[in-house]
Amino acid sequence: MKAGYVLSPGILTVEETDLPNIGPHEVLVRVRACGVCASDVKFFRGLKTYRETPYGRESPGFTGHEWAGEVVAAGEEVADFSVGDHVAPFLIISCGLCKFCRVGRNNLCPEKKYVHGGFAEYIKVPSHNLLRLPHEVDFEDACFVEPLACCLNGLEKLGLHVDDVVLVIGDGPMGLLNLMVLKTFGVKVILAGHHRHRLSMAEKLGAEYAANPLETDLETIVRKATDGYGADAVIIAVNNKQAAETALSLVSKGGIVNVFAGAHPTYEINIDINKIHYSELAITGSADAQKKHYQQAMEIIANKSITPSKLITHRYPLTEIQTAFETAESKQSVKTVVKPWG
Numbered sequence: 229m230k231a232g233y234v235l236s237p238g239i240l241t242v243e244e245t246d247l248p249n250i251g252p253h254e255v256l257v258r259v260r261a262c263g264v265c266a267s268d269v270k271f272f273r274g275l276k277t278y279r280e281t282p283y284g285r286e287s288p289g290f291t292g293h294e295w296a297g298e299v300v301a302a303g304e305e306v307a308d309f310s311v312g313d314h315v316a317p318f319l320i321i322s323c324g325l326c327k328f329c330r331v332g333r334n335n336l337c338p339e340k341k342y343v344h345g346g347f348a349e350y351i352k353v354p355s356h357n358l359l360r361l362p363h364e365v366d367f368e369d370a371c372f373v374e375p376l377a378c379c380l381n382g383l384e385k386l387g388l389h390v391d392d393v394v395l396v397i398g399d400g401p402m403g404l405l406n407l408m409v410l411k412t413f414g415v416k417v418i419l420a421g422h423h424r425h426r427l428s429m430a431e432k433l434g435a436e437y438a439a440n441p442l443e444t445d446l447e448t449i450v451r452k453a454t455d456g457y458g459a460d461a462v463i464i465a466v467n468n469k470q471a472a473e474t475a476l477s478l479v480s481k482g483g484i485v486n487v488f489a490g491a492h493p494t495y496e497i498n499i500d501i502n503k504i505h506y507s508e509l510a511i512t513g514s515a516d517a518q519k520k521h522y523q524q525a526m527e528i529i530a531n532k533s534i535t536p537s538k539l540i541t542h543r544y545p546l547t548e549i550q551t552a553f554e555t556a557e558s559k560q561s562v563k564t565v566v567k568p569w570g
């Protein structure tokens with residue numbers, strides 16, 4: 229099979245390699261679509277590393293995790309999946325024993341690893357890390373199961389009510405995917421970002437306001453939309469110091485801020501502790517997702533509550549993976565997807 233590799237930071241290649249051998253509890257999946265995530269780009273540039281995914285030729289398909297595909301072979305102990313099934317991953321392999329795993333919070337397991345390797349023609353997966361997709365779901369929608377699950381994990385923490393005003397900071401694919409789900413909740417969304425083409429997509433997807441804070445006064449927009457109170461919830465979907473400061477200044481009393489995006493490199497902020505106390509602010513984080521969020525994500529995509537493939541602006545064959553990554557990184561695209569089989 230052909231597989232993509234990051235040989236060293238910034239250097240991608242596609243090479244022929246043997247098909248992975250599957251064990252009795254594993255399944256071989258033909259990858260039909262694999263989204264390029266901001267975390268893939270950070271790995272590609274050497275800003276983020278993973279225990280299970282080294283650089284070099286040991287990791288065919290490297291960090292690809294937003295994939296969907298079809299089963300082409302199943303180990304002899306696999307009862308739940310058979311050849312021809314359409315599948316997406318539950319991404320996390322965890323210990324199953326720690327205090328987090330015991331209550332379903334596998335995403336906090338200290339031993340967690342990921343089912344990486346989606347930038348390849350085929351990927352090997354433990355069968356209990358697979359979700360079955362209805363055949364009518366397009367692979368271009370199905371490859372959003374993982375990112376959508378992450379949104380659902382974050383949104384669950386916000387305790388939103390109909391007509392709340394939510395500020396999403398960041399106009400990347402995850403900011404826009406959060407917006408898509410928020411609109412199904414009946415809340416009003418203000419989305420802030422720096423890219424004209426992404427802001428106009430946000431308007432088409434139902435944002436009440438899509439604003440570039442470099443050109444317009446975001447505070448005025450938020451105060452006007454909330455009778456001066458500030459946003460009921462703020463989602464930090466692009467993480468830098470400016471975004472965190474904006475979030476803390478524009479959240480309402482009694483409101484909540486979710487740090488949805490990771491920061492690479494990390495940074496520290498000063499917080500007025502009395503603001504948290506007297507304003508009863510909540511600050512939370514969300515990282516990855518629990519299995520239940522993946523199941524919910526699959527249902528939301530299958531019942532067409534949202535059509536996440538609307539975010540795809542660029543599609544590349546596996547052989548053009550270097551261009552795919554450079555496009556994703558340049559932010560000309562909204563979502564870039566690699567399709568090894570066209």
Ligand SMILES: [Zn+2]
Pocket residue numbers: 265266267268293294375
């Ligand atoms: Zn991702």
Ligand SMILES: [Zn+2]
Pocket residue numbers: 322323324325326327328329334337338339
């Ligand atoms: Zn665990």
